Amino acid sequence: MDTTDIPPLYAHQQETVDFIEPRDSVFITSSPGTGKTRSVLHAFNVQRDNHQRMLVLAPLSILQVAWGNDCESYTPTLSYQCAYSKNRKKVFEQHSSITLTNHDAVKWLVKPENQHLAKNFKWLVIDESTAYKNPNSQRSKAVDVLKRVMNPEKIILMTGTPNNNTIMDIWNQVHILDNGQRLGNYYQFRVQACKPKQLHGSPVTLWEDKPGIEEDVADILKDINIRHKFEDCISIPPNKTTTLYTSLSPKLVKLYNELKEDALIELKSGDITAIHAGVLASKLLQLTSGAVYDEFKNKQVFDTERNDLIIELVSERKHSVVFFNWQHQREELIKKATKAKISHAIIDGSASPAQRIKAVEDFQAGKLQMLLCHPQAAGHGITLTTGTATIWASPTYNAEHYVQANQRIYRNGQKNKTETIRICAKDTLEEHVFEKLEGKLDRMNSLLDLLTTL
Numbered sequence: 001m002d003t004t005d006i007p008p009l010y011a012h013q014q015e016t017v018d019f020i021e022p023r024d025s026v027f028i029t030s031s032p033g034t035g036k037t038r039s040v041l042h043a044f045n046v047q048r049d050n051h052q053r054m055l056v057l058a059p060l061s062i063l064q065v066a067w068g069n070d071c072e073s074y075t076p077t078l079s080y081q082c083a084y085s086k087n088r089k090k091v092f093e094q095h096s097s098i099t100l101t102n103h104d105a106v107k108w109l110v111k112p113e114n115q116h117l118a119k120n121f122k123w124l125v126i127d128e129s130t131a132y133k134n135p136n137s138q139r140s141k142a143v144d145v146l147k148r149v150m151n152p153e154k155i156i157l158m159t160g161t162p163n164n165n166t167i168m169d170i171w172n173q174v175h176i177l178d179n180g181q182r183l184g185n186y187y188q189f190r191v192q193a194c195k196p197k198q199l200h201g202s203p204v205t206l207w208e209d210k211p212g213i214e215e216d217v218a219d220i221l222k223d224i225n226i227r228h229k230f231e232d233c234i235s236i237p238p239n240k241t242t243t244l245y246t247s248l249s250p251k252l253v254k255l256y257n258e259l260k261e262d263a264l265i266e267l268k269s270g271d272i273t274a275i276h277a278g279v280l281a282s283k284l285l286q287l288t289s290g291a292v293y294d295e296f297k298n299k300q301v302f303d304t305e306r307n308d309l310i311i312e313l314v315s316e317r318k319h320s321v322v323f324f325n326w327q328h329q330r331e332e333l334i335k336k337a338t339k340a341k342i343s344h345a346i347i348d349g350s351a352s353p354a355q356r357i358k359a360v361e362d363f364q365a366g367k368l369q370m371l372l373c374h375p376q377a378a379g380h381g382i383t384l385t386t387g388t389a390t391i392w393a394s395p396t397y398n399a400e401h402y403v404q405a406n407q408r409i410y411r412n413g414q415k416n417k418t419e420t421i422r423i424c425a426k427d428t429l430e431e432h433v434f435e436k437l438e439g440k441l442d443r444m445n446s447l448l449d450l451l452t453t454l
Contacts (some may be wrong), residue, residue, distance in 0.1 A: 006074055012233040013039045019226045021047060025155050025177040027221060029451055031230035032160040032404055033411025037066055037381070040125055040156055041075045044098070053097055053120055055150070057143075058127035060084075060102040060353065062381030065360045067100045067127070084353055092117040103131045107138055110145040118146060122153045126176070128380045129157040130164065130400055135172040135186055143176055160407070164400035164444050167193050167209045167217060174221065182220050193217070209443065218450035227451040230411075237417040239410045243434065245426045248288065249303050256287050256428065281429060288425040289394040291328040306423055307332045310393055311340055313421060314370045319363065320389040321371045323378075323405055329393045330372065337370055347382075348374035363387065375401035384408040385415075392422045395433040399440035 009017065012030070016039035020026050028036050044054050056067055063082045071080040083091035083101040088108060091099060099121070101109075109118050124147070126132065132140045147155070155177055163169040168190060174183050183189045193216075194207035218225075248256060259280070286292050290303040310333060314320045324330050330348065337344045345359035345368055356378075363371045364386050371384065379401045387409040396402055410418050424430045 006076075009038070009042060010035065010233060012228040013042070016040075016226055016228070017043045017046070020154075020156065023224060024153065025224050026157070027162075027174065027177060027225045028156065028158045028227070029162050029225060029448060030160060030228040031448075032380075032407035033230050034160075034228050034233060035412060036158050036160075037070045037127070038074050040158065041070055041078070041098075044123055045075045045078060048097075048123075052122045052153075053095065053099065054123035054125060055118070055121040056098060056100045056125045056127060057103050057106055058100065059131070059380045061347065061356050061377055062127070063100045063102065064353065064357050066381035066383070067098075071098060082353070089114075089117075095120070103128075103139055106142040106146055110142045110149065115149045118149045121150055123156070124150060124152040124154070125156045125158070127158045128404075129159045129173045129176070130161060130169060132176060133169040133172055135175065140172055140176075147176070161400040161403050161444060163447055164398070164403070164440055166207070166443075167213050167447070168207065170217065170447075177224060182224075183217075214443075214447035215450055218447060221451065225451050227448060229448075229452055230407075232452075234412050236410070236412070236414045239406075239418045239420060241420040241422070243422045243424050244309070245424055246306055246309065248425050248428065249305070252287065252290070252303050255292070255302065256284065259284060259287060284429045285394065285433065286326060288428045288430050289326055289329060290332075291326065304332050304336075306393070306425075307336055309423065310391055311336045311342070313389070313391055314342055315340060317369075317389050319366065319369060319371075319387045320391055321363075321373060321378075321384055321387045321405075321408055322391045322393060323373050323375050323396075324393045325374070325396055326394070330374075333372055333393070337372075342369045344368055344370040344372055346372045347378040348372075349377055351377070360384065373405070375405045378408070379405040382408055383411060383413060385411060385413040388416050388418050390418070390420045392420075394423060395430050395437065397433055397437070399437055399444060402437055403441065403444075 013035050016028060016030070020043040030036050058067060068080060068082060071078060078097040080098040080100060081091045081094065081096045083099055083105060088101065088105060108114060132143060134140060157173055157177060162173060171183055171186055171189050190207055193210060193213045195210055197206045197208050283292060290306055292300055307329065310322060314322065322333065324333065334346070345362060347356050347359050351359065359371060360382055362368050363384055366386055371387065375396055375398070390406050390409055406420050422434060424434060
C-alpha cells in the first residue's frame with residue numbers, strides 16, 4: 001500500500017498516541033468502536049527502533065479481522081503474523097515486528113522450553129483485558145511469569161468494558177500494569193472498595209461495591225488511563241434499542257411455572273446455594289428460549305415460535321447480526337434460515353480462524369443476509385458495519401458481551417441508522433435479566449464516565 005493513501009488519525013486517536021509515548025504502563029478504556037487498535041499500532045510504529053517487537057494477546061476471533069487488517073491498512077511497513085495453535089512455535093521463532101496470538105497462548109509461552117521465544121519482545125499489549133480480571137486464573141498467573149521473562153519496556157491494556165460486574169473486575173488488570181502500586185493487594189482493595197453481604201441460608205459471601213468507589217478508583221488511575229467516549233468522537237447515525245415481547249405457549253408456561261415453583265421451594269428451605277441458584281436461573285432462561293437440557297446435555301425443544309420471529313425480522317432487513325446463547329437456537333435458526341433461503345454464516349466456538357475471517361469478509365462484502373454469532377466468540381473487535389440490525393435471540397447475563405456485541409455494527413464506518421432488537425418473553429426471568437443487565441451497565445458507565453472527565 002502507498003502510505004500516502006493512509007487516512008490521518010482522528011484527533012482522539014492522536015491524543016491516545018501522545019498519551020502512550022511517555023508512559024511505561026497505559027490503560028486504554030475508550031469505548032468499543034473508537035479505534036484503539038489503530039492508536040496502539042501507530043504509537044508502536046513511530047516510537048519503536050528498528051529492532052523492537054510487539055507481542056499482542058487478544059481474543060482468537062479478532063487476531064486477523066481486527067489486528068491483522070489494521071496492520072495492513074494503517075501500518076503496512078510493519079510485518080506481522082498470527083500465531084495459532086497449529087503454527088505457534090514456527091511464528092514465534094520468526095522475527096516479525098508484531099506477533100498476534102490468543103489469550104490462552106500465554107500459558108504455552110511461559111513453559112520453560114518456550115520462554116526464550118518471549119524475550120525479544122519489548123512491547124506487551126493485552127486487548128480485551130477483562131479476560132485477565134480473575135487473578136487466580138491460569139492465564140493471569142501466566143502473564144505474571146511472562147512479564148518477568150519479557151521485562152517489557154511498555155505494557156498496554158485495552159478494553160472498553162473494564163468492570164462490567166463489579167469494581168473488583170478492574171483490580172487484576174491494573175495489577176498487570178503496575179504490580180499493585182496503585183490499588184494495593186487484592187484483599188486490601190476489596191475491603192476498601194466493597195462491603196460484604198451474606199446470602200441467606202448460604203455460606204457464600206458476596207462483596208458489593210461501596211457507593212462512590214468509582215470516583216476514588218478513577219482518580220487513582222488517571223495518570224495511566226485514557227478514555228474517549230464513542231459518542232464524543234465519532235459521528236454516525238443513531239442506534240435505536242427496541243424490546244419485542246413474546247408470550248410463552250401454554251405448554252411452556254406450565255413447565256416454566258413448575259420449574260420456578262421448585263426453585264422457590266428450595267430457596268425457602270434454605271438449602272439452595274448461589275451456584276445452585278445460578279443453575280436454576282439458567283434452566284429457566286433455557287426454557288423461555290424454547291427448550292430445556294438434561295444433565296447429559298440432551299435437549300428437548302418445546303417451542304420454535306421465537307425463532308420464527310427472528311427469521312421474519314431478518315427477512316425484512318438486508319443484513320443482520322443475530323446473537324444466540326443456546327445450541328438449540330443455533331440449530332433451529334440455521335434450519336429456518338436455510339429453508340427461507342437466507343444467506344448466512346456462523347461464528348461460534350466451532351468455527352476455525354479461517355472460517356471466522358471468511359464469515360466477516362463475506363458479511364462486509366454484502367454477501368450474507370444473516371451472520372449468526374455466539375457473543376463470546378464474536379463479541380469483540382470485529383467490524384460488521386454492513387449490518388444495520390443486531391438481534392438478541394435471548395438475553396445474556398454478561399454485560400461485557402452485551403455492550404461489545406452491540407458495537408459490532410454501531411462503530412466507525414457505519415453510514416446508516418442501526419437498531420438493537422431484544423427478544424424477551426413477558427412475565428419471565430428474561431425481563432429481570434434485561435433489567436439487571438442495564439443495572440450493570442449503569443455501574444460500569446459511572447466509572448467510565450469518571451475516567452473520561454479526569
